[in-house]
Amino acid sequence: MTPLTEFIFLSVLGSIFTLLFSSPWRPWLMKRLSQNTIPTFSFFKGFTMSKPVFSASNHHTTDALNRQKLSTIHNLSHCHEVASSFSNLINQDGAGSWPPKSNHNERTWPACLQAYKEIYHEMAPLLPAENVSLDDNINEQRILAFRSRFAQLLSQKVNLTEVERLLQAADAGRWDVFPRDVYNGFYCCLAWCRHAYSIPVVRLAQLEKSIALPKELIAPWNSMQSHFGLDSESGNNMSNLVLNFNTSGDYSLKINTGLSALIQSSEEEFARIFHEVEVLGVPIYSSIVESIVAHARGDKESCLEHVRDIKEQLRPLLSSYYDRVHDAKIARSVWLSRVQGFYAWGVGHQNSTNGDWEKFDGLSGNQVLLFQALDAFLGLEAYLPKLIQERNVPVLQRRFCEVVKKHEFRAELGDEGVDGEIKREFADIVKRLRVFRSAHRTRAKVYLTQPAPERLPMTAGKSLLKEDMNESLVFLDQFMLGRLQQTV
Ligand code: HEM
Secondary structure, eight states: OOOOHHHHHHHHHHHHHHHHTTTTHHHHHHHHHHTTTTTGGGGGGOOOOOOOOOOHHHHHHHHHHHHHHHHHHHHHHTTTTHHHHHHHHHHTTTTTTSSSOOOGGGGOOOOHHHHHHHHHHHHHSSOOOOOOOHHHHHHHHHHHHHHHHHHHHHHHOOOOOHHHHHHHHHHHTTTTTTTHHHHHHHHHHHHHHHHHHHOOHHHHTTTOOOOOOOGGGGGGHHHHHHHOOOOSSSSIIIIIIIGOOOOOOOSSSSSSSOOHHHHHHHHHHHHHHHHHHHHHHHHHHHHHHHHHHHHHHHHHHHHHHHHHHHHHHHHHHHHHTTTOOOOOTTHHHHHHHHIIHHHHHOOOOEEETTTOEEEEOOOOGOOOOHHHHHHHHTTTOOOOOHHHHHHHHHHHHHHHHHHHHHOOOGOOOOOSSSHHHHHHHHHHHHHHHHHHHHHHHHHHHHHTOOOOOTSSSTTTTTEEEOOOOHHHHHHHHHHHHHHHHOOO
């Protein structure tokens, strides 16, 4: 095809797409696009979404290295509880790998679960509004219409009895009928549905104190939360972000279907950090385990090597954050309005035992396993209070961090010889974490102070804040500054 005919062909195709997008066919088109059932043409190959920090070329190397590291941990699992704890996490929640395998190919799901994915395909294009309204009445109408269509589809399509039977099979260890990678993919889909239904992205929805979710989104959620040892009504970093990528690193369930490329890529780049941190974290988890085992055996030279490896591995891992959390990758103009709100959660319920009002927070970077494990390894107290951990950090992850904390040996090191060298490596790890924490303090503030007049100040991890954004920032900064000061 000559450049001129290619240009004419693309222009005509673009006009057809524009017409379809503004027509009643939009939901159909979005569904086809998200299922990749629109054929691709070879000359489109140059136009691709941005690739992970560990690019396609070294994806296989990372994969192979990670498999080797995970098998090292397995091999040590009969020697030390820190290895058996991580090994358990891989085998169970990870479906045999880390980051956890998450199957988003609904054609391989048990039939009764496929209904949820069908509903996702129908509801996702209706979720974002091209132009956000500041009028409460308009927003109320939109929310009501969205929820009533959602509830109608759930009651028409979902056979709850079948779904519950399947979840009971999983509870009984029947992973042959409900494979763990499918369990993870479905957990993510359910979390998406719950957040989409309650979505506190405009003032009106943010002020809701409780919400009557449809029963198809309650019973399965309670069952899965109890499987992961969690008791929050909201999703968490695992359910909504890490599990939202399949083993090839493809991003699955979307928030801003059909909106501009800038919005969609900002959403995906943000989500990708959380998955990638776990991919690049595998050698760190492995070195944490190996250094603890080496220390327990009195093998100081080997312990030194492993602690040094942690320091080395931190650089590429933190690059995943540094290279993405800036305006060119995650646009400041869209993050607060279009991305963060979906991950927030503002509603709660009355505790049936003590009558107290229990309110849940949504997702936050503070739930990322890697940082919790590193803090434990450095001997720092956990950042999150126990109650919040029990709501948002899966029990097997909590246990791993507890075991790391129990066996960390930094305080036992002397100043001389190999001990002194290990100590210096620890000091360098602390330095890198401090740099991350101060950079995060600055960058978070920039993103949180962007205008979003349709919303009240709210972070995903700390729910509704003070009416005045400056006061809210002072409140948030106390957490970040406090953690920075503790990182010594
Ligand atoms: C622009 C996006 C982000 C904003 C505005 C933001 C904001 C915040 C805020 C306000 C806090 C303190 C309050 C709290 O605990 O929730 C926090 C904590 C934290 N965030 Fe983020 N965050 C963002 C992205 C990320 C990312 C991508 C990561 C890492 C993958 C991350 C990791 C953490 C961690 C580990 C903490 C706990 C405190 C610490 O360990 O220093 N955040 N974030």
